[in-house]
Amino acid sequence: MAKKEPKTEAEKKKEKELRQLKGITISTSNLLISIKSFAALLRASISLSDAVQTMSEQSNDKNLNRIYAFMHREIEEGSSLSKAMKLFPKIFPETMVSVVDAGESGASLEKNLLFIAETIKKSYELNRKMRGALIYPSIIITLTLLEFTGMIFIVLPKMEELYKSFTNVPPLTIFIMEKAQAIRDNWLTIFAIALAILITFIIFLKTKYGKYFTSWVSINFPILKNLFISNILASFSRTLGVLLASGLPLSKAMLIAANTMNNQIYQKILMVIHKNIDDGQNMATSLSQHGNYFNKSFIKMVEIGEISGTLEENMMYLHDYYSDDVTEMSNNIVTLVEPLLLILVGIIIGLLGVTILMPIYQLMGSINE
Numbered sequence: 001m002a003k004k005e006p007k008t009e010a011e012k013k014k015e016k017e018l019r020q021l022k023g024i025t026i027s028t029s030n031l032l033i034s035i036k037s038f039a040a041l042l043r044a045s046i047s048l049s050d051a052v053q054t055m056s057e058q059s060n061d062k063n064l065n066r067i068y069a070f071m072h073r074e075i076e077e078g079s080s081l082s083k084a085m086k087l088f089p090k091i092f093p094e095t096m097v098s099v100v101d102a103g104e105s106g107a108s109l110e111k112n113l114l115f116i117a118e119t120i121k122k123s124y125e126l127n128r129k130m131r132g133a134l135i136y137p138s139i140i141i142t143l144t145l146l147e148f149t150g151m152i153f154i155v156l157p158k159m160e161e162l163y164k165s166f167t168n169v170p171p172l173t174i175f176i177m178e179k180a181q182a183i184r185d186n187w188l189t190i191f192a193i194a195l196a197i198l199i200t201f202i203i204f205l206k207t208k209y210g211k212y213f214t215s216w217v218s219i220n221f222p223i224l225k226n227l228f229i230s231n232i233l234a235s236f237s238r239t240l241g242v243l244l245a246s247g248l249p250l251s252k253a254m255l256i257a258a259n260t261m262n263n264q265i266y267q268k269i270l271m272v273i274h275k276n277i278d279d280g281q282n283m284a285t286s287l288s289q290h291g292n293y294f295n296k297s298f299i300k301m302v303e304i305g306e307i308s309g310t311l312e313e314n315m316m317y318l319h320d321y322y323s324d325d326v327t328e329m330s331n332n333i334v335t336l337v338e339p340l341l342l343i344l345v346g347i348i349i350g351l352l353g354v355t356i357l358m359p360i361y362q363l364m365g366s367i368n369e
Contacts, residue, residue: 018087021067026091028124030061032117034068039113048109049075052084067091080104095119095239095260098253102246112246119242122323123235129330134224140341144348152180153187176351215264219293223340227329232263233298234322236270241315250311251277269293282306 034055041051052075056068071084082101085092092100096116103112160177183190204210218228239260243253254277258270269290276286284303287294298318305314 017070021063021070022088022090024063024067024088024090026061026064026067028120030059030064031091032120032124034059034064035113035117035120039110039117042110042113048081052081064091081109093260094256095243098243098248098256099246102243102248105247115242115245119238122238122319129327132330137341140345144345148348152183156180157184212264215262215266218263219265227326228263229293230322230325230329232261232266233294234319234326236261236266237315237318237322241312241319244312244315250283254283266293283311 037058038051038055041054042048046054049072052068052072056065056072059065059068067088070087071081074084074087075081080101082097082104085097085100099112099116100109103109156177157180160181163173163177205214219225219232221228236257239257240253243256244250248256251274254270254274258267258274261267261270273283273286273290276289277283282303284299284306287299287302291299301314301318302311305311
């Protein structure tokens with residue numbers, strides 16, 4: 001076996017720079033603007049190399065400029081744009097790289113870049129609506145925990161001094177006071193245990209089983225499950241529709257769509273469907289074998305698309321349909337969750353109120369007697 005040539009200083013420097021750039025994350029808004037600008041430069045008949053070089057000088061994000069500068073050097077050395085993008089999977093996901101690759105092969109790069117920009121925009125808006133739907137419940141739960149903590153460490157200690165002078169304190173009040181005292185006496189131990197559990201749970205969520213657990217919870221959690229499922233179907237429909245519109249065959253497009261899914265359960269199902277398609281089964285038939293995850297109307301639209309040769313258009317229609325569904329549910333989620341949160345807050349406040357006021361009422365009753 002021939003001895004491997006040692007790397008030159010230039011190669012070592014390049015590898016080091018690439019490792020640094022791979023760890024960088026870019027905001028969705030900056031990426032969206034850069035893709036649109038890139039497409040505009042190509043539309044103006046500027047060469048690919050010059051367009052990438054221009055992109056390396058005009059973004060407000062210095063890290064994005066560095067990435068485009070690295071890509072420009074790769075293109076100058078003979079690499080294609082899709083291969084240069086593939087070096088940065090955290091910035092340019094597999095779906096985007098595949099669409100760019102198809103654009104380069106079919107001489108439609110400018111059109112495909114605009115398609116990517118529109119896809120990024122829709123994905124960003126959809127995710128923002130999802131986050132917005134969860135903000136209100138998160139705020140209420142956080143405030144409730146802060147209120148509970150304030151009662152234990154600020155209010156109840158002051159009330160204990162008063163209740164020590166009472167001769168007949170209700171058992172419920174004594175019980176809560178004792179538990180609050182135990183929490184105050186051991187708060188450091190409790191905090192350490194809670195922190196350890198939290199860290200362990202976060203580490204668990206990053207494992208294979210943790211990701212599967214998160215995926216299962218998201219599509220089975222009461223009230224919110226329909227929101228998550230609609231978001232998954234919208235994302236999948238958009239990804240597959242974009243890839244098919246770029247000229248990729250169904251089998252390859254399905255494989256890429258499956259690999260880009262965040263939900264592990266749906267990813268596993270889509271990989272099975274991909275295998276079935278490779279074996280000659282049509283997509284609608286394969287989807288119908290997983291009716292718990294794809295409803296009948298979704299499967300019917302796919303079936304019609306396959307029969308009429310309009311699958312990519314039907315997938316984009318499904319994306320719009322489920323995106324609207326997510327928007328509507330996001331707007332209504334507060335209405336659905338608010339009563340449950342108010343009941344939870346009411347129970348906590350009521351319990352604390354009874355704890356504090358019951359001894360006072362009993363004292364007033366004994367005085368009146």
